[in-house]
Amino acid sequence: xxxxxxxxxxxxxLFSYLEAxxxxxxxxxxxxxxxxxxxxxxxRRMCLDRWTFCNISNLTPGEIVGMAYLSDNExxxxxxxxxxxxxxxxxxxxxxxxxxxxxTQIWSSPSQEVPFVKVITVPQYKLAISTDxxxxxxxxxxxxxxELAAFSTSSSSSSLVTYSVNNKxxxxxxxxxxxxxxxxxxxxxxxxxxxxxxxSSIDLLLCSPDKQWLVAGSTExxxxxxxxxxxxxxxxxxxxxxxxSSLPVNNCAVVCWLPKAPARIAVMHQDRMSVRxxxxxxxxxxxxxxxxxxxxxxxxxxxxxxxSTWTTAILMEGHGTETILLGCGSxxxxxxxxxxxxxxxxxxxxxxxSIWVDSFRVVTSSLDLSLRVYTWKKVNKISSxxxxxxLLGGTHRWSRVMNNLHSRxxxxxSRTRAGLPTNPASLPNATGTHLHTRSHLTTFRLLVFIGxxxxxxxxxxxxxxxxx
Numbered sequence: 001x002x003x004x005x006x007x008x009x010x011x012x013x014l015f016s017y018l019e020a021x022x023x024x025x026x027x028x029x030x031x032x033x034x035x036x037x038x039x040x041x042x043x044r045r046m047c048l049d050r051w052t053f054c055n056i057s058n059l060t061p062g063e064i065v066g067m068a069y070l071s072d073n074e075x076x077x078x079x080x081x082x083x084x085x086x087x088x089x090x091x092x093x094x095x096x097x098x099x100x101x102x103x104t105q106i107w108s109s110p111s112q113e114v115p116f117v118k119v120i121t122v123p124q125y126k127l128a129i130s131t132d133x134x135x136x137x138x139x140x141x142x143x144x145x146x147e148l149a150a151f152s153t154s155s156s157s158s159s160l161v162t163y164s165v166n167n168k169x170x171x172x173x174x175x176x177x178x179x180x181x182x183x184x185x186x187x188x189x190x191x192x193x194x195x196x197x198x199x200s201s202i203d204l205l206l207c208s209p210d211k212q213w214l215v216a217g218s219t220e221x222x223x224x225x226x227x228x229x230x231x232x233x234x235x236x237x238x239x240x241x242x243x244x245s246s247l248p249v250n251n252c253a254v255v256c257w258l259p260k261a262p263a264r265i266a267v268m269h270q271d272r273m274s275v276r277x278x279x280x281x282x283x284x285x286x287x288x289x290x291x292x293x294x295x296x297x298x299x300x301x302x303x304x305x306x307x308s309t310w311t312t313a314i315l316m317e318g319h320g321t322e323t324i325l326l327g328c329g330s331x332x333x334x335x336x337x338x339x340x341x342x343x344x345x346x347x348x349x350x351x352x353x354s355i356w357v358d359s360f361r362v363v364t365s366s367l368d369l370s371l372r373v374y375t376w377k378k379v380n381k382i383s384s385x386x387x388x389x390x391l392l393g394g395t396h397r398w399s400r401v402m403n404n405l406h407s408r409x410x411x412x413x414s415r416t417r418a419g420l421p422t423n424p425a426s427l428p429n430a431t432g433t434h435l436h437t438r439s440h441l442t443t444f445r446l447l448v449f450i451g452x453x454x455x456x457x458x459x460x461x462x463x464x465x466x467x468x
Contacts, residue, residue, distance in 0.1 A: 011036035062092025107145030174202035303339025
């Protein structure tokens with residue numbers, strides 16, 4: 001009997017025994033096989049088998065206060081290499097590592113009396129770094145949970161950032177009293193310590209894409225200007241104070257780097273005499289002479305945001321050299337650095353809590369329990385976004401049980417958007433993937449989900465190539 005005589009249901013049943021690579025090859029045989037291979041139920045099963053999530057909040061005795069992705073980009077679809085590992089810090093005084101696919105705990109640190117307040121990771125070195133309420137920083141081996149080093153700042157550490165220079169990792173920690181410590185990783189030997197601000201908590205701390213610049217600032221003190229430090233002076237201190245420069249703006253709210261211009265920084269700040277918010281963009285450079293070396297910050301653009309639109313906290317990310325993404329409430333807007341609004345989206349029903357940006361895609365998460373995916377394109381040499389699809393969340397009714405936890409059932413199904421096939425059967429679909437977490441951890445949830453979710457996105461792209 002020829003394959004063309006088999007009914008669609010028979011083909012679907014036979015294809016249910018195939019793994020993804022074989023199913024993709026089958027889709028190339030003929031039109032009938034292509035239609036059968038694109039059946040939603042086949043891909044739903046594989047997605048659920050590979051990308052289920054554990055209820056970490058239920059498994060952890062304390063309340064989760066921080067979460068970070070520990071595993072590298074090891075996911076290879078169809079090759080069996082699926083390992084998503086996250087580290088959590090919780091109020092029970094433990095740091096824990098979790099295997100997300102299996103829903104199992106890999107290791108847990110001994111419980112300490114002082115609660116942890118933050119955890120970050122250095123995936124390329126398999127390290128987790130924590131800080132507690134007393135300002136004690138600890139480094140943990142990411143695979144075993146062994147404590148490798150500890151360092152006390154004697155003050156609550158409000159911000160941590162890691163970076164590598166010449167393949168040597170460093171940690172910079174900013175404290176609530178305005179001090180900045182630079183430490184070697186993983187032994188936490190002190191390299192330098194400077195008093196950046198007088199009695200102002202540093203809650204803005206970002207390293208530039210090229211690792212040459214560090215910006216530090218305070219959103220709590222309206223009279224404090226963000227400072228730019230040359231990282232070489234922090235990791236190779238001399239007799240003179242480290243080279244730095246204050247940006248000529250006050251009342252800073254948020255900063256971001258423009259990744260394709262690594263010495264370009266955008267700062268959102270507020271006028272002293274009004275509630276209007278401005279975005280000013282600077283290019284940074286080092287000027288060396290016989291007598292001294294100084295940091296120069298040259299303003300390249302500045303504009304004022306519409307007053308009626310931006311009344312709440314704003315998320316800001318950069319793309320390319322001249323594009324800024326702003327998330328405020330349920331709105332996502334694109335601006336050029338010269339103030340031109342390029343696009344506006346309002347696809348979420350509640351506040352946007354996180355924005356993930358890379359050179360290919362943008363992913364937003366929201367309190368409405370959804371993730372929205374966009375991809376970049378160029379229109380007349382101007383960056384713009386195309387809305388691709390989204391994952392819808394579950395319901396809050398479970399919050400009345402399970403110790404006030406919100407149910408974060410992420411029902412994964414794709415919707416056709418600009419450029420995707422119009423036949424829903426030609427796209428993979430997954431329902432019932434669950435990730436439970438506390439309501440204030442919506443931002444952290446994106447870190448856990450994003451790795452597996454990007455695999456799902458790449459799979460859709462592969463399917464488009466085969467089916468079309």
